[in-house]
Amino acid sequence: MGPGPSDVPDRVLGALARPTIGHLDPLFVGLMDDIKTLLQYAFQTTNSLTVPVSAPGSAGMEACFVNLLSPGDTVIVCRNGVFGGRMQENVERCGATAIMVEDEWGEPVSAAKVAAAFAAHPEATTLAFVHAETSTGVRSDTAALCALARDHGALSIVDTVTSLGGIELQVDAWGADAVYSGTQKCLSCVPGLSPVTFSPAAVARINSRTQKVQSWFLDMQLVMGYWGGESKRAYHHTAPINTLYALHESLLMLREEGLEASHARHHRNHLALVAGLEAMGLEMAVAASHRLPQLNLVRIPPGIDDAGVRQTLLTEFNLEIGAGLGALAGKTWRIGLMGHASTATNVTLCLSALGVALARQGLAVSTERALAAANAVLAS
Amino acid sequence: MGPGPSDVPDRVLGALARPTIGHLDPLFVGLMDDIKTLLQYAFQTTNSLTVPVSAPGSAGMEACFVNLLSPGDTVIVCRNGVFGGRMQENVERCGATAIMVEDEWGEPVSAAKVAAAFAAHPEATTLAFVHAETSTGVRSDTAALCALARDHGALSIVDTVTSLGGIELQVDAWGADAVYSGTQKCLSCVPGLSPVTFSPAAVARINSRTQKVQSWFLDMQLVMGYWGGESKRAYHHTAPINTLYALHESLLMLREEGLEASHARHHRNHLALVAGLEAMGLEMAVAASHRLPQLNLVRIPPGIDDAGVRQTLLTEFNLEIGAGLGALAGKTWRIGLMGHASTATNVTLCLSALGVALARQGLAVSTERALAAANAVLAS
Structure with missing residues (x-):
């Protein structure tokens, strides 16, 4: 991802x-x-x-x-x-x-x-x-x-x-x-x-x-x-x-699948991920009107170690997310929901894994609330 | 090939x-x-x-x-x-x-x-x-x-x-x-x-x-x-x-395999192919001192239809050989014995298939003699 x-x-x-x-x-x-x-x-x-x-x-x-x-x-x-x-x-x-x-x-x-x-x-x-x-x-x-x-x-x-x-x-x-x-x-x-x-x-x-x-x-x-x-x-x-x-x-x-169905799938999974991240207390870095559904920029909360979180995701969840680049390095993560990988399962996996990685660094987030918010979008 | x-x-x-x-x-x-x-x-x-x-x-x-x-x-x-x-x-x-x-x-x-x-x-x-x-x-x-x-x-x-x-x-x-x-x-x-x-x-x-x-x-x-x-x-x-x-x-x-063993294998299979082709009455187009073992240029005998032979090989033997290029187009075939495909089996397949394709065009060649010549090299 x-x-x-x-x-x-x-x-x-x-x-x-x-x-x-x-x-x-x-x-x-x-x-x-x-x-x-x-x-x-x-x-x-x-x-x-x-x-x-x-x-x-x-x-x-x-x-x-x-x-x-x-x-x-x-x-x-x-x-x-x-x-x-x-x-x-x-x-x-x-x-x-x-x-x-x-x-x-x-x-x-x-x-x-x-x-x-x-x-x-x-x-x-x-x-x-x-x-x-x-x-x-x-x-x-x-x-x-x-x-x-x-x-x-x-x-x-x-x-x-x-x-x-x-x-x-x-x-x-x-x-x-x-x-x-x-x-x-x-x-x-x-x-x-x-x-x-x-x-x-x-x-x-x-x-x-x-x-x-x-x-x-x-x-x-x-x-x-x-x-x-x-x-x-x-x-x-x-x-x-x-x-x-x-x-x-x-x-x-x-x-x-059809282009329109593919676009709709990317959009739906994106909305679910955003709902989950926001329910967790995280903020998106790009205004809603310009966001790419396939690549989601999330602000790294203050005090959280960027590389440490990505390392936890990779080694414990076999999940790769991207680092920020340039002026956004260290301040954002880039979470992909691209093509075949834009699935409800990946949305859930990412939210759950992030919950664990953030908790590891002392930031208590409600993974339960995040998953509920994501699932509400996916079910709609 | x-x-x-x-x-x-x-x-x-x-x-x-x-x-x-x-x-x-x-x-x-x-x-x-x-x-x-x-x-x-x-x-x-x-x-x-x-x-x-x-x-x-x-x-x-x-x-x-x-x-x-x-x-x-x-x-x-x-x-x-x-x-x-x-x-x-x-x-x-x-x-x-x-x-x-x-x-x-x-x-x-x-x-x-x-x-x-x-x-x-x-x-x-x-x-x-x-x-x-x-x-x-x-x-x-x-x-x-x-x-x-x-x-x-x-x-x-x-x-x-x-x-x-x-x-x-x-x-x-x-x-x-x-x-x-x-x-x-x-x-x-x-x-x-x-x-x-x-x-x-x-x-x-x-x-x-x-x-x-x-x-x-x-x-x-x-x-x-x-x-x-x-x-x-x-x-x-x-x-x-x-x-x-x-x-x-x-x-x-x-x-x-080792570089030297790979080179030796390419060389042996090349010598076997050449022995077979020459026993068939065909001529190599490049002097022996400069020949590549992995790519063998053979002169197309007079009266033989270049594309027809290659078509027979491809459709009946599932075997591709290359056409000549530039000044050598229509006058030569390029037979590859490269890497993994440089095998005794491929030498034999190619000689047999060429024998059939040439006979189809009225050129009587002795595939039996060609195979014997190739096998003599392979056994040496």
Whole structure:
């Protein structure tokens, strides 16, 4: 129950361990087509360039930046947590200039500040921000931010690593242009792949580049040739065959449950966890309007030893929760309820375990009251 | 029995499917240390920067180039197959100049030509070449080429994707500076990781860079911080946990067998296959002195339909062999005997199946004689 990787269901691990076949085998090529279709459903898009990058989410982020940016570009980058800073690194390593829009860690991206940044930098070609900040548990208004980019003739790059499958994400309806995610959060697949999707406008920008993409491995024109379209597939790299089996299975599971049902489940378990934590006397660190149901930031009560509590959970309950990051380090815990791990059982386990760990440090909390509050939500 | 991915043993698939734990879990951190030690054994090196890049071999190649090169550098690149061309792409995308040393596909890299290139380009900082060319089945003299680089004050970048575990590879004794490999060839692990190792001289060059590495994901200074040394591990990206379980298992298997025994097994099965193919009247496409035992290039006899034979093998014998590439396309097959798949059984299966497929196209070959020749080698 940390910030990911989330627990991987047996069905996905079983798929992972199927015999490795050749990456040019006709059966595997069929699987690649299925994965594209299933990813389009997960992203709610008809973008034909919708594929998993053969590396973790950080590489998916880099794929978006190196393909869309050219040296000299101006990019508005929103930072309200760890990953905005990483975006800045990516922009600068592309030889582009990052105009930073800063918000407090724990707050969503301010659309007003972004509008002001566009007004001050009409030359900006791209807006980059994080939909669901894994470091803070905050959701930003992706539809509004993408609309701002579009209104200023810019393309949007959106980090959906933690949102995909857990909360609403409408790539087409919201007009997001380059979107990357990870497999190890709400998809409950193993880490190692980064689903990405590029809008027609993003593809047009890629196809009109005058300078080659600085990364050969992440060059989407080459990746497009490999994942196929009209023409014959061209060998680019050896796909991580088994991890793709696992992604296929986890995407099938998401489609079987249905996106809306998955979102509703994440929301319900989140409300139950919050009710339980609050009944215990703990406080959430993020305003209710911006909370991610899949990643819950809880304030560490005064006098409680952060690492000690996490150690008790890990060694006595086999339960991992995440530490706070940056300005929130030592002040918050990050409790994940992601994908397959977003269950009533995990809500109950976490509340019970926290009750014991806090009592160990002399903070008397009523686990009974917490469980009753959580169960009331789960039963509703 | 193609050019890779090779068959993955059940023991490795079983490790792959173990429950996913957190990438910061103390147990996982211990596994990372074990993997480093096992990789040092496989590479025959004491280099402390010896880690698996969290992406396929192509990304390992890119990691070597983007970390060692800076814009304006001159690099001597040897091309005697597909992967030399890919190296050229990498050099140019780093803003460096590639001086190409060309050899025929099917021939090893000529040390004399490399010496001439260094004489003509004393400003060259780096020499890049392929130890075992997957596209042609040719081995080049890595010790001699690394010595040439050293003699000219240059660092060497060596592609060992297909050699690691299958033939002798002495990173320290040969003085190779930046070496990358893949997991899906002679290690018989699933694809998706690229073991790399950097010599102290390579690390010194990385640490003295004045310009950031253009790839954030592949920046070895950041990767070093994650894979640890003296200091605390710093989060860089989410490691592909399960694939690392599999790599750990396959490296354990290699150490259990022993490098020399593994090389001897690859060599014996190769000799048996060649004896069988020649007894069948087929010809090898590479001179005996340069042949890779793990990847056997066979000339397609006149009048035989390349794709038809491979189709028969695949559909009737569940056996994949590789097509020729580039100038060798349609003229050769590439038969892999890699890692776990380098067995007497596979030699026999391949000879028998080829006998049927060739007979189907009207070429009468004596499978009986081929099997006798192969078995004579296997029994010796």
